[in-house]
Amino acid sequence: MNKVVITGASAGIGLAAAKYFLAREWTVIMADKIENRRVFDSLKSLYRENVFFVKCDVSKNSDVKHLFSETVKLIDRVNCVVNNAGIIAHGLLHEADEDEWDNVMDTDVKSIFLTSKYFIPLMIENGGGTIVNTASISGIAADYEMPVYNAAKGAVVNLTRAMALDYAEFNIRVNSVCPGATNTEMLNPDNIPKYAAANPMKRICEPEEIAKVIYFLATEESSYCNGVNLPVTGGLDVHTGQPK
Numbered sequence: 001m002n003k004v005v006i007t008g009a010s011a012g013i014g015l016a017a018a019k020y021f022l023a024r025e026w027t028v029i030m031a032d033k034i035e036n037r038r039v040f041d042s043l044k045s046l047y048r049e050n051v052f053f054v055k056c057d058v059s060k061n062s063d064v065k066h067l068f069s070e071t072v073k074l075i076d077r078v079n080c081v082v083n084n085a086g087i088i089a090h091g092l093l094h095e096a097d098e099d100e101w102d103n104v105m106d107t108d109v110k111s112i113f114l115t116s117k118y119f120i121p122l123m124i125e126n127g128g129g130t131i132v133n134t135a136s137i138s139g140i141a142a143d144y145e146m147p148v149y150n151a152a153k154g155a156v157v158n159l160t161r162a163m164a165l166d167y168a169e170f171n172i173r174v175n176s177v178c179p180g181a182t183n184t185e186m187l188n189p190d191n192i193p194k195y196a197a198a199n200p201m202k203r204i205c206e207p208e209e210i211a212k213v214i215y216f217l218a219t220e221e222s223s224y225c226n227g228v229n230l231p232v233t234g235g236l237d238v239h240t241g242q243p244k
Helices: 014-024 035-050 061-074 098-125 146-170 189-196 207-220
Strands: 005-009 026-034 052-055 079-082 129-134 172-179 229-232
Touching: 014 026, 014 035, 014 207, 026 035, 026 061, 026 172, 035 052, 035 172, 052 061, 079 098, 079 207, 098 129, 098 146, 098 172, 098 207, 129 146, 129 189, 129 207, 146 172, 172 207, 207 229
Parallel strands: 005 026, 005 079, 026 052, 079 129, 129 172, 172 229
Antiparallel strands: none
């Protein structure tokens, strides 16, 4: 049975991914700093010994080290790590404070360094695996008044490329998914009609649609994909801005 660690797994894209992997008979380690006990208990009743939860703030080295030690106690190997945990920040750059900058960078970028530090040696020892990072369309293009988030997700995009180059020789493929506006708690519901109107498909994305792409990048279905930052945007990213 294949085994995956998913960060930011208590809600949104991470939870959708956990459900998608579980439905396909993977063992899933759900990691999050917030324990959604109702959701986890529901999954545990369905999947029993195939799903586990580890409380983890991925921005902290000690927590990620604990996640790794708990993971190796529970399962003998890790086929995939999904670095999904992330937070967002709004406002002009000169108005951001240092703590806000550090918090976004630590959660969205440093977390990938930390999970890699602990889990990649295990993957190498076991002959390979896959890593899927949740980047964003905001890492490929810019948004109004979101420079901290743009910088963080831009770092994830290029870190994905760098990791792909370095670890291919160890049979580890590294890719990212770059969602557009997605129906999660990170998106202000008041803005959904605006995002939908701006999209060629006239709607926003659902977390389950991102989960399917994460699964594709995690499995042998994407066996020759490496260093790919895959936009899932309904076509928003291909528009030049030309008026219709």
